[in-house]
Amino acid sequence: MDVLFFFEWLDTSLLAQISKAYGGVFAVVQMFHLLSLAMLGGMVLVGDLRLLNILMTSVSSEEVIDNTQKWFTVALTVMIISGIFMSSAVAMKLYYNEMFWAKMASLGFGIAFVYLIRRPLLKYDHDTINPWTLRLLALASITIWFTVAASGRWIGFS
Amino acid sequence: MSKSTLEKVAMVSSSLVLVAAIWFWSLQVGDVLETLKLAYG
Amino acid sequence: MLNEWLLAFARWLDTFSWSTQLHESYYMYAWIESTHVLTLMVFLGMLCVIDLRMLGLIFPKVPASVIAAKLDKPMMIGFAVMIITGFILYFAIPVRSTQSIWFRIKVVLLIAAGINALLFRNRMRASTDTWDLDRVPPKRIRVGAGLSLALWSGVVVTGRTIAYDWYDCHKELPFFMYWVAGCVDEMASYP
Numbered sequence: 001m002d003v004l005f006f007f008e009w010l011d012t013s014l015l016a017q018i019s020k021a022y023g024g025v026f027a028v029v030q031m032f033h034l035l036s037l038a039m040l041g042g043m044v045l046v047g048d049l050r051l052l053n054i055l056m057t058s059v060s061s062e063e064v065i066d067n068t069q070k071w072f073t074v075a076l077t078v079m080i081i082s083g084i085f086m087s088s089a090v091a092m093k094l095y096y097n098e099m100f101w102a103k104m105a106s107l108g109f110g111i112a113f114v115y116l117i118r119r120p121l122l123k124y125d126h127d128t129i130n131p132w133t134l135r136l137l138a139l140a141s142i143t144i145w146f147t148v149a150a151s152g153r154w155i156g157f158s
Numbered sequence: 159m160s161k162s163t164l165e166k167v168a169m170v171s172s173s174l175v176l177v178a179a180i181w182f183w184s185l186q187v188g189d190v191l192e193t194l195k196l197a198y199g
Numbered sequence: 200m201l202n203e204w205l206l207a208f209a210r211w212l213d214t215f216s217w218s219t220q221l222h223e224s225y226y227m228y229a230w231i232e233s234t235h236v237l238t239l240m241v242f243l244g245m246l247c248v249i250d251l252r253m254l255g256l257i258f259p260k261v262p263a264s265v266i267a268a269k270l271d272k273p274m275m276i277g278f279a280v281m282i283i284t285g286f287i288l289y290f291a292i293p294v295r296s297t298q299s300i301w302f303r304i305k306v307v308l309l310i311a312a313g314i315n316a317l318l319f320r321n322r323m324r325a326s327t328d329t330w331d332l333d334r335v336p337p338k339r340i341r342v343g344a345g346l347s348l349a350l351w352s353g354v355v356v357t358g359r360t361i362a363y364d365w366y367d368c369h370k371e372l373p374f375f376m377y378w379v380a381g382c383v384d385e386m387a388s389y390p
Contacts, residue, residue, distance in 0.1 A: 023363065023365065027356070027359065027360055027363065030359060031352070031355065031356040031359065034236075034239065034355050034356075034359060035243075035352055035355060037239060037240060038239045038240055038242075038243035038244050038246075038247055038355070039243075039244065039247045040240070040244075041239065041240020041241065041243075041244035042240065042243070042244025042245055042246075042247045042248050043244070043248070044240075044244075045240065045241065045244055045245070045273070046244075046245070046248055046270070049273075055269060055270070055273065056265075056266075056269045056270070058265065058269070059258075059261050059265065059269075063258070063260065063261065067257050067258045067261075068248075068257075070257075071251065071257060102182065109175075113171060113175070117164070117167055117168050117171055118168070120159065120164055121161075121164045121165065121168050124161055128161075129165060130165060130169075132169075133165050133168055133169050133172075136168070136169060136172035136173060136176070137168050137172050139172065139176060140171070140172035140173075140175035140176055143175055143176060143179045144175055144179075145240075146237075147179055147182070147183075149237055149240065150233065150237060153233045153236055153237060154229075154233065157229045157233075190226055193225060193226075194225060194226070197225055
């Protein structure tokens, strides 16, 4: 399936007219993107480092996962909305950018991983889950979100 | 999905993620090294 | 006077061949910059969890002091990486940064955020016994946490806008902007 038409549409949409014409608006939206990046990173790291028994070991890992999940969703939502706005400014450039697609692939996989695998599994009592599964899950989660963020940053350099 | 299936799926997908990430990032590092070689010899 | 000194200092840094090499390198500058940005997830991420706890919005059942104590170390590791990479980035482009309005605001906000953090820490140490287990901490603590989030957000935003040339010294600017940006030599960093 070719999604070129979507980028062509985005490139001429109202969103693009705003994001291309007003540098200030773009900068403010990017601010929310960066701040949610920090929040998302914090939630992922605190949750996953707890699963790896490195951080906050005196608090139960169920408690840590419970609390970080909520804010993870908030951060992810803000990132996606601000991300769509930012991409409208350079839609055609992104369509031909390899790193952008690497980011989208890891982002798509990351979302599926969190909501279809990580969360359903971590609803069970963590003591009843094989500790190696928990460790692998945490490592994979950190790796996915690092890859999404790093490939995102690299779009600007490639 | 039952819990044991979910655990297996988690195990397999997490391993896949780690393998794919190592492959992807080593490819990127390889590209960078190649460019540096072309630039500085 | 201060502006002349700062510019002279920046020019002196600029004479190091290292500075130019870094700026013109194929990847080194981009890598350091990426590290600087991505470490946001560690430093500001941890800070975000601590401040949200102080605002009563996360981990209501865990004592505030536990959250602050446990996340302090990773936060400071992140901070150290950001400071080091930040200095290197300044070293790579010293003249333009010195006369950048955004860079200047960023430094002021950084100092303000630092003072706020120190005051906040003392206030917390003196009073945790009385509210440590409260789901929502007292107002003065919440104000400190809100201020911390706002100031650090400001640091992030002004850090990002350094890259924009809207108010560079060589452009036609209102006098006020010239003054804030500390323009001494308008063409100093004009390409």
